[in-house]
Amino acid sequence: MDHPIGEVAAFAGVTVRALHHYEEIGLLRPSRRTPAGHRRYTDGDLARLQQIRFYQELGFRLDEVAALLDDPETDPTEHLRRQHALLLGRAARLEAMAAAVERTLEAHRMGVNLTPEERFEVFGERDPEQYATEADRRWGDGPAYREARRRTARYTKDDWRRITGEQRQVGARFAELLRSGAAATCREAMDLAEEHRRQVCRYFYDCDHTVHRGLADLYESDPRFTEGYGPAPELGRYVGAAIRANADRHEG
Amino acid sequence: MDHPIGEVAAFAGVTVRALHHYEEIGLLRPSRRTPAGHRRYTDGDLARLQQIRFYQELGFRLDEVAALLDDPETDPTEHLRRQHALLLGRAARLEAMAAAVERTLEAHRMGVNLTPEERFEVFGERDPEQYATEADRRWGDGPAYREARRRTARYTKDDWRRITGEQRQVGARFAELLRSGAAATCREAMDLAEEHRRQVCRYFYDCDHTVHRGLADLYESDPRFTEGYGPAPELGRYVGAAIRANADRHEG
DNA sequence: ACTTGCACCTCACGCACCGTGAGGAGCCAC
DNA sequence: GTGGCTCCTCACGGTGCGTGAGGTGCAAGT
Numbered sequence: 001m002d003h004p005i006g007e008v009a010a011f012a013g014v015t016v017r018a019l020h021h022y023e024e025i026g027l028l029r030p031s032r033r034t035p036a037g038h039r040r041y042t043d044g045d046l047a048r049l050q051q052i053r054f055y056q057e058l059g060f061r062l063d064e065v066a067a068l069l070d071d072p073e074t075d076p077t078e079h080l081r082r083q084h085a086l087l088l089g090r091a092a093r094l095e096a097m098a099a100a101v102e103r104t105l106e107a108h109r110m111g112v113n114l115t116p117e118e119r120f121e122v123f124g125e126r127d128p129e130q131y132a133t134e135a136d137r138r139w140g141d142g143p144a145y146r147e148a149r150r151r152t153a154r155y156t157k158d159d160w161r162r163i164t165g166e167q168r169q170v171g172a173r174f175a176e177l178l179r180s181g182a183a184a185t186c187r188e189a190m191d192l193a194e195e196h197r198r199q200v201c202r203y204f205y206d207c208d209h210t211v212h213r214g215l216a217d218l219y220e221s222d223p224r225f226t227e228g229y230g231p232a233p234e235l236g237r238y239v240g241a242a243i244r245a246n247a248d249r250h251e252g
Numbered sequence: 253m254d255h256p257i258g259e260v261a262a263f264a265g266v267t268v269r270a271l272h273h274y275e276e277i278g279l280l281r282p283s284r285r286t287p288a289g290h291r292r293y294t295d296g297d298l299a300r301l302q303q304i305r306f307y308q309e310l311g312f313r314l315d316e317v318a319a320l321l322d323d324p325e326t327d328p329t330e331h332l333r334r335q336h337a338l339l340l341g342r343a344a345r346l347e348a349m350a351a352a353v354e355r356t357l358e359a360h361r362m363g364v365n366l367t368p369e370e371r372f373e374v375f376g377e378r379d380p381e382q383y384a385t386e387a388d389r390r391w392g393d394g395p396a397y398r399e400a401r402r403r404t405a406r407y408t409k410d411d412w413r414r415i416t417g418e419q420r421q422v423g424a425r426f427a428e429l430l431r432s433g434a435a436a437t438c439r440e441a442m443d444l445a446e447e448h449r450r451q452v453c454r455y456f457y458d459c460d461h462t463v464h465r466g467l468a469d470l471y472e473s474d475p476r477f478t479e480g481y482g483p484a485p486e487l488g489r490y491v492g493a494a495i496r497a498n499a500d501r502h503e504g
Numbered sequence: 505a506c507t508t509g510c511a512c513c514t515c516a517c518g519c520a521c522c523g524t525g526a527g528g529a530g531c532c533a534c
Numbered sequence: 535g536t537g538g539c540t541c542c543t544c545a546c547g548g549t550g551c552g553t554g555a556g557g558t559g560c561a562a563g564t
Contacts, residue, residue: 003368006540011368013375016541021522036530038541043365050356050371057349061520080357087350094343097309101336104302108329113295116255116263119302123265123309258511268512273551288559290512313549 002032002040012049027066028052047076054083058090085210092208097122174239184241193239193246209247254284254292264301279318280304299328306335310342337424349374422448426491436493445491445498461499 009016019039022028028048030039041049048069055065068074100122107114174192182188197212261268274280275291280300282291293301300321307317320326352374359366422444429441449464 004540008368011372013372015522017524018522020543025521034530034541036541037543038530043368046368046371053372053375054349054353057346063520077357077360080353080360084350084353084357087346087353091343091346091350094309094339094346097306098336098339098343101306101332101339105329105332105336108332114299116260116295116298119298120263120265120305123305256511267551269553270551272514277550286512286559288512289514290559315549 002042003046005030005039005041008041008046008049011046012053014049014053022049022052022062025062025066027062027069051076051079051083054087058083058086089208089210093122174235174242184238185245189238189242190246190249193242194250196239196243197246209250212243213247254282254294255298257282257291257293260293260298260301263298264305266301266305274301274304274314277314277318279314279321303328303331303335306339310335310338334424334427341424345374422451423491426494427487430487430490436490437497441490441494442498442501445494446502448491448495449498461502464495464499 003011005016005019009019019028023030023039028045031042031045032040034040051069052062052065055068056062060068068079104114104119107118174189193212197207197209255263257268257271261271271280271291275282280297283294283297284292286292303321304314304317307320308314312320320331356366356371359370425444426441429438429444430436434440445464449461
């Protein structure tokens with residue numbers, strides 16, 4: 001009912017050394033040892049290893065993986081659902097990159113020279129926030145968060161003024177819409193949500209519609225994010241609803 | 253007409269430190285320096301950086317990337333085509349992993365316990381065959397052909413994209429090996445051949461080593477099957493030799 | 505003329521994730 | 535008893551940067 005280390009390594013596509021390492025850092029401890037000291041992995045251990053492999057493939061560091069898996073508030077199916085979403089997101093990103101390569105090829109064929117922005121737009125991506133501490137609590141500090149921090153770290157003061165200015169403008173337009181009595185599900189509100197999403201993409205991380213839904217929760221639950229434009233909690237809910245409607249529209 | 257390092261870093265989504273590192277290891281040297289010693293990157297440097305980023309995203313190490321880019325026999329468009337194939341392959345792999353997560357979820361819901369093989373099959377590897385129509389001509393409508401047609405008939409457009417992406421990846425890896433000077437009878441080449449065989453099994457029909465030998469002939473005689481990855485006829489012979497060596501190994 | 509302030513420079517140490525032996529033991533087959 | 539395979543435990547090495555520390559170049563403000 002349990003397996004020796006070589007077999008496990010072969011199954012999982014990792015080396016024996018890696019399994020040793022996982023034990024050293026407390027990430028995966030085999031449930032049993034033989035009298036001779038040989039490691040034996042149970043099916044439960046294998047299930048954990050599977051989770052480890054998925055998270056790792058997604059770019060999490062091993063200490064992050066350990067934190068995720070050892071969080072008592074997360075049940076197994078939640079891990080799987082999260083991994084599913086992240087995997088599809090990454091796949092989509094790679095396809096976008098492939099498309100970018102195609103465009104580059106095309107430009108090359110035409111003898112056109114690309115602008116730097118065009119060259120690297122697909123590398124823009126994934127994930128966190130100026131709400132660094134919020135993002136932290138919500139997503140731990142996954143690869144997306146690190147990427148965002150890396151990017152934001154390079155922004156100058158002028159960049160920040162420009163970026164927050166743009167964001168405040170979107171916020172103001174949301175407040176405007178809300179005051180006008182337009183539904184959060186109307187086209188204008190959804191377009192505004194889409195604009196917001198693209199801003200996040202441009203300045204912070206690769207924010208697809210799924211991730212954007214997560215931000216919607218954030219806006220609704222924390223009035224800090226919309227304060228200053230209007231009736232805070234109500235505007236938060238309004239923006240959240242618009243983001244969700246927009247996501248529905250694009251995913252439908 | 254050239255750019256300071258911070259700007260380049262922002263464009264490309266890398267840190268300034270990374271660019272310093274690339275220069276240290278001779279991977280990317282800015283074409284110019286200002287009198288004050290500040291690096292200046294030309295558009296040509298940016299083009300190279302773009303290539304670096306793509307290859308890196310695909311999992312190549314920096315010294316490998318340098319070797320690839322500095323190979324005088326490879327022209328720019330060949331890099332792009334190769335990257336395109338590899339990106340699609342990786343995207344396909346991630347989608348397969350997402351599907352595996354779905355299956356795991358489903359099994360979980362049913363209360364079923366997965367076998368280790370099931371748990372990790374997606375981590376093993378990749379790749380198959382599109383030569384359905386060729387198979388057609390060769391085997392007329394024997395049982396193998398009928399099975400292939402039965403299975404391929406159910407594939408959606410998405411399935412096809414995924415499958416051909418995986419295949420192209422194996423092709424690219426063969427080309428890589430050939431370029432590296434490895435013998436077609438080396439272990440890596442045979443492993444790759446075996447991987448290829450399993451793809452055929454998974455996506456088309458039961459392809460044992462004998463049948464695989466038949467495919468080897470096909471690849472050698474028709475350069476269409478390996479074009480786009482490298483010197484077509486040579487690569488075809490190389491793949492054929494690897495398949496035969498692999499068959500020998502398994503049948504021996 | 506002076507001082508911020510930012511972008512840039514050059515060391516140089518540190519860290520994550522293992523790879524890669526070295527040296528030895530358990531276990532099976534002949 | 536002697537290969538031959540798998541397993542064990544150190545322990546050093548390597549890649550791809552992160553992260554200061556300490557200093558320079560230059561433009562704008564006072």
